[in-house]
Amino acid sequence: MESLFRPDMLLIILGGAVATYLTRIAGYVMIKRFKTIPPRVEAGLNAVPAAVLTTLVAPAALTGGLETAIALLVALLAGLRVSGLTLIAIGWAVAMAIRHFIL
């Protein structure tokens, strides 16, 4: 039986925690140094959530297999009408149906 906390794993967990907290405060600290934001910087900031979250979606269509790609495509279209858990349920159901009944 392994010990509860290994030193090398603890180093990664605590180092990762410090790195993550720095990412959570760094933007605030930087933005406080400016009085106003140039329009192009602001346009960039407004694009942040869509840009970052897209990178967590699009590659999955390549690496997750055909059923994931189709599920994402269906969810993309469904996302024009529904959101939240309904959307997740639709994407999940499509992928599971293809995985268990077709592939």
Added chain:
Amino acid sequence: MFIDDFKAGLRRIAPIIVSAAPFGVLFGAVAVQHGMSVGEAVLMSGVIYAGASQLVGINLFDQHLPAWVVILSILAVNFRHILYSAAIARHIDPLTPWQKAVNFFLLTDPHYAEIERQAHAGEPVTFGWVMGLGIGLYIPWMAMTYAGCVLGAFIGDPKSIGLDVLLPVYFLGLVMGFRKRPNWLPVVIASSLASMAAIKFVGSPWHVSIGAVVGILVAALMPVQPDTRSEIEER
């Protein structure tokens, strides 16, 4: 006052708890399958509190890479928080420095999205409200991690019950939620292509930072729309 705002924050985050819970369970289950102890997995959820980077962390630890490489990868996946904390700076002015410090510890994708939504609806962003939002997700996240560790032994293959599909579909839903924003379509197209190219030619986890930077640059280089100018402004 505080408690009312706290409850309002809790109500706002409640549906997100339901959709985030599977990922806490997923993380716990994957962590145990990669040889992490229950204590390590719950500690990781408690101090890092960023699901995607936690999953990247255990995947890389498994490959016996030096600690600094794993920590740098966690930083890369979480780089988006820099932009979130910059974007919400204008919304959290009434908070004291300590309250801001606590709020930033709890900053996640949905936490950020809900603060933006609250501010754009003209509703006040108070300390009680952000604590309801943040703690309302933080405690279930650790509880679900623990549940995932316990369940992990029983899940043979996460793919057979479709756990792997939940994460990208969840993020897709968040992306769709921002579709009314200026430059949304060119940004999403640019970030999609860049992140797909990066995962092919550079490799994970760099596709996150590369794809994001390309999308943000596209937005910054698009013609400036006068009606959205100087929305972010320090007072």
